[in-house]
Amino acid sequence: MTAWRLMNLGKRITLGSAAAAAVLLGWLATVQTARAIPEAPTEAAPGALVTKIMFVGKRYAEPPPLSLLDKVLTDEGLQGARLAIKENNMTGRLVEQHFELVEVMAGETEDIVPKVRAELANGHKLIVADLEPSDLLAVADLAEAKNAVIFNARSSSDDLRQQECRVNVFHITPNWAMRADALAQYLIWKKWRRWLLVYGTTPGDKEYVAAIKRAAQKFGAKIVEERPYEFDAGSRRTDSGHQQIQTQMPLLTQGAPEYDVIFVSDVGEAFGDYLMFRTYEPRPVVGSQGLQAVAWHRSFEQYAGTQLQNRFEKQAKRVMTERDYTAWLGVRVVGEAVTRTAKNTPEDVNAYILSKDFEVAGFKGLGLTFRSWDHQMRQPILLSGPRALVSISPQEGFLHQKHVADTLGFDEPETKCRISKK
Amino acid sequence: MTRILAAATMAAALVSLSVSSTFAATIFVSNEKDNTVTVLDSETLKVVKVIPTGARPRGMVLTPDFKELLVCVGDDNRLDVVDTEKLEVVRTLESGPDPELLDVDPKGERIYIANEDEGYVTVIERVSGKVLAEIPVGVEPEGMAVSPDNKFTVATSEQTSMAHFIDNETFKVTANVLVDTRPRVAEFTRDGKLVWVSAEIGGTVAVIDPVTRKIVKKFGFEIPGVRRELIQPMGIRFTKDGKTAFVALSTANRVAVVDVETYTPKHYILVGQRPWHMALSPDGAKLYVANGLTNDMTVVDVASLKPEKSVPVGRLPWGVLVKP
Numbered sequence: 001m002t003a004w005r006l007m008n009l010g011k012r013i014t015l016g017s018a019a020a021a022a023v024l025l026g027w028l029a030t031v032q033t034a035r036a037i038p039e040a041p042t043e044a045a046p047g048a049l050v051t052k053i054m055f056v057g058k059r060y061a062e063p064p065p066l067s068l069l070d071k072v073l074t075d076e077g078l079q080g081a082r083l084a085i086k087e088n089n090m091t092g093r094l095v096e097q098h099f100e101l102v103e104v105m106a107g108e109t110e111d112i113v114p115k116v117r118a119e120l121a122n123g124h125k126l127i128v129a130d131l132e133p134s135d136l137l138a139v140a141d142l143a144e145a146k147n148a149v150i151f152n153a154r155s156s157s158d159d160l161r162q163q164e165c166r167v168n169v170f171h172i173t174p175n176w177a178m179r180a181d182a183l184a185q186y187l188i189w190k191k192w193r194r195w196l197l198v199y200g201t202t203p204g205d206k207e208y209v210a211a212i213k214r215a216a217q218k219f220g221a222k223i224v225e226e227r228p229y230e231f232d233a234g235s236r237r238t239d240s241g242h243q244q245i246q247t248q249m250p251l252l253t254q255g256a257p258e259y260d261v262i263f264v265s266d267v268g269e270a271f272g273d274y275l276m277f278r279t280y281e282p283r284p285v286v287g288s289q290g291l292q293a294v295a296w297h298r299s300f301e302q303y304a305g306t307q308l309q310n311r312f313e314k315q316a317k318r319v320m321t322e323r324d325y326t327a328w329l330g331v332r333v334v335g336e337a338v339t340r341t342a343k344n345t346p347e348d349v350n351a352y353i354l355s356k357d358f359e360v361a362g363f364k365g366l367g368l369t370f371r372s373w374d375h376q377m378r379q380p381i382l383l384s385g386p387r388a389l390v391s392i393s394p395q396e397g398f399l400h401q402k403h404v405a406d407t408l409g410f411d412e413p414e415t416k417c418r419i420s421k422k
Numbered sequence: 423m424t425r426i427l428a429a430a431t432m433a434a435a436l437v438s439l440s441v442s443s444t445f446a447a448t449i450f451v452s453n454e455k456d457n458t459v460t461v462l463d464s465e466t467l468k469v470v471k472v473i474p475t476g477a478r479p480r481g482m483v484l485t486p487d488f489k490e491l492l493v494c495v496g497d498d499n500r501l502d503v504v505d506t507e508k509l510e511v512v513r514t515l516e517s518g519p520d521p522e523l524l525d526v527d528p529k530g531e532r533i534y535i536a537n538e539d540e541g542y543v544t545v546i547e548r549v550s551g552k553v554l555a556e557i558p559v560g561v562e563p564e565g566m567a568v569s570p571d572n573k574f575t576v577a578t579s580e581q582t583s584m585a586h587f588i589d590n591e592t593f594k595v596t597a598n599v600l601v602d603t604r605p606r607v608a609e610f611t612r613d614g615k616l617v618w619v620s621a622e623i624g625g626t627v628a629v630i631d632p633v634t635r636k637i638v639k640k641f642g643f644e645i646p647g648v649r650r651e652l653i654q655p656m657g658i659r660f661t662k663d664g665k666t667a668f669v670a671l672s673t674a675n676r677v678a679v680v681d682v683e684t685y686t687p688k689h690y691i692l693v694g695q696r697p698w699h700m701a702l703s704p705d706g707a708k709l710y711v712a713n714g715l716t717n718d719m720t721v722v723d724v725a726s727l728k729p730e731k732s733v734p735v736g737r738l739p740w741g742v743l744v745k746p
Contacts, residue, residue, distance in 0.1 A: 040541075087561045090541050091582040094560060094598040304580065307562055310520075310539050339583075340600070359623065361581065361603050365673070366651040367623045404649065 040086040044098030051099050051344040053334055054119050055081045057130035058106040066269045077130035079316040080324030084331030091339055113138050120144040125346040128330035130154045140166045149346045151330035161374045165417035170375040172326040176211035178409035179293035182381035182393035183286050184215035189395045192260035197226045202268035209265045224257040229271050249278035263287045296325030297384040305363040329362050336360045374417040378405040447704050448745045450491055451712055451719055452479040453736025460735040461509055467733050471509045475502045480740045481523030486530040488745045494521035506745050515551040518544035525566040534575045536563035543577050555593035559586045565607040570614035578605035578619055585619045597635040601628040606656050612664030620655035627655055641685045648674050657699040662706030670697040689727055693720040704746035712739040
């Protein structure tokens with residue numbers, strides 16, 4: 001038994017990184033202590049329909065998380081995709097299907113496009129992309145990727161769902177407009193309608209600001225003032241310490257017209273966490289920090305979410321992040337389509353996930369589907385504080401004639417995406 | 423003064439009721455968040471006892487002789503065995519990790535347990551607790567139903583969306599039937615000829631012929647004013663005559679009444695919030711519904727299909743069973 005496992009482990013280690021090896025060895029240790037646990041098969045049975053899913057990622061230079069509680073991770077997304085492959089295979093072995101992950105990673109200074117092109121040439125056209133918008137579009141616009149099905153599991157960019165939408169790209173990750181709308185609905189329900197908007201200087205910060213302004217207008221909230229934060233709080237580790245921050249944050253937030261909450265856009269993680277408990281007026285903080293709108297959070301356990309959290313932590317030896325969840329879901333979408341149709345060409349997968357028969361379970365209490373007009377996954381959005389879930393949007397009372405989750409983000413009448421007409 | 427009088431009258435009434443109800447049935451409700459099982463008297467609907475259990479009690483089953491209540495305590499990775507006379511946990515059984523729901527064969531010899539986190543079914547001997555088999559199925563197995571003839575067992579796996587047929591002799595999976603998204607409960611019809619499987623997210627019930635392993639009928643529900651995605655079928659029970667089925671609809675806060683012959687939902691009974699599992703009284707006259715989000719149990723009169731009473735139980739009630 002052990003020898004068999006080691007043999008299989010050896011094969012898998014060559015596929016992955018050193019981190020994967022460490023994780024798998026840890027996994028082996030747990031397996032040895034337990035009784036023979038039936039595991040997902042790692043190799044295809046003879047005659048099985050084999051589906052290869054490409055996971056594409058790049059080690060972008062990222063700011064370290066502001067909070068020391070968040071570890072610097074190097075395998076975000078990838079771990080989620082690997083878990084979903086296991087789950088697809090647990091189902092697949094029952095219907096003579098097998099799923100494999102083809103991991104394509106680029107270093108910080110490397111170009112990802114040629115690497116993807118090489119794999120496209122091998123016919124791997126089902127892709128889960130943990131890529132920033134420019135790389136995502138470069139991949140999507142490759143001639144070889146024309147009939148590919150690419151799942152965006154990273155970028156929240158609104159442009160990718162609007163002017164820059166692509167017919168071969170599906171978005172698992174909620175975009176900025178969905179997040180801002182999800183928070184706005186909750187704030188309106190709370191009657192916290194006056195927002196002080198505080199934002200950072202990165203491009204992502206500015207995109208979220210635009211979405212927050214749109215949400216205020218859409219749901220009837222008032223932005224009392226907008227304030228940029230231009231200092232480099234920069235500081236996961238500030239030896240100058242908390243004193244400086246303690247004086248900076250009141251300065252940043254004093255003298256504003258009356259407001260109910262601070263809506264912060266600090267996607268770049270420069271200062272958002274420092275606002276809490278330090279504002280001039282005692283007010284809650286929502287947005288990119290404080291109360292956040294996310295697709296996944298460790299505090300979430302409903303709708304059997306506990307089971308996914310447990311499975312992930314057992315595999316990865318760490319908490320499941322949003323990027324792990326969206327990558328997991330991208331691979332699960334393919335699994336669902338192939339299991340249901342017994343077909344795995346990109347054309348078949350594309351047709352099925354856009355059909356009315358398709359829905360995938362993502363632990364949100366309802367079936368998840370794709371919007372036809374911009375290929376965004378329609379989904380409830382979790383509203384979570386740092387340590388506990390607060391609510392889930394859409395909120396009661398926000399009505400929609402077709403699908404209540406379409407009250408979040410870009411609805412069909414306002415879409416600037418023209419893929420359905422292309 | 424009047425209050426005391428009233429209380430005295432009520433107490434007297436209770437005494438007379440409990441005297442007259444020697445044959446009252448006993449209702450068991452598992453409270454997922456309280457780590458308890460609430461025991462109620464079916465006549466008085468009063469709480470007789472609250473039995474402390476292991477962590478996260480969910481699925482329960484009574485042995486055919488009604489002497490033991492087996493409770494899945496998922497977070498403690500075991501079964502707690504409740505003596506139904508003493509009303510206390512008298513022993514525990516190894517269940518495999520994270521047991522969610524289970525069934526026992528008609529002879530009371532073997533227990534079939536869904537191990538939700540791990541994706542397999544554990545079979546154990548009831549008396550000795552010896553593990554006989556661990557059978558790989560799909561992701562997140564939950565629904566478990568041993569066939570009335572004890573030849574096979576149906577397990578449903580939520581994330582895989584399949585009903586698995588397990589041969590009770592060989593412990594091999596002999597068939598996998600794809601149903602709609604997140605199947606949660608499998609229940610045999612009274613005549614044992616068909617098995618109904620509820621799909622929570624899919625919003626449907628699949629009726630499977632165990633001989634051909636084919637779906638003979640699939641039906642959904644429509645409730646005016648309730649959005650389709652809130653209609654999430656869960657627990658299934660058949661009336662004593664087998665002609666009517668009750669299907670708990672979870673977030674629709676209703677129990678559907680379905681004509682078994684035509685598969686037509688003909689009525690919806692408003693109950694508490696998020697009804698999951700249900701049980702019938704031994705005479706078949708009452709239906710007890712565990713409501714997860716309102717921490718209560720609704721008593722439905724089967725003849726009139728009217729909800730008669732709501733009884734508070736513990737927090738996050740999950741399963742409910744009745745012992746004659």
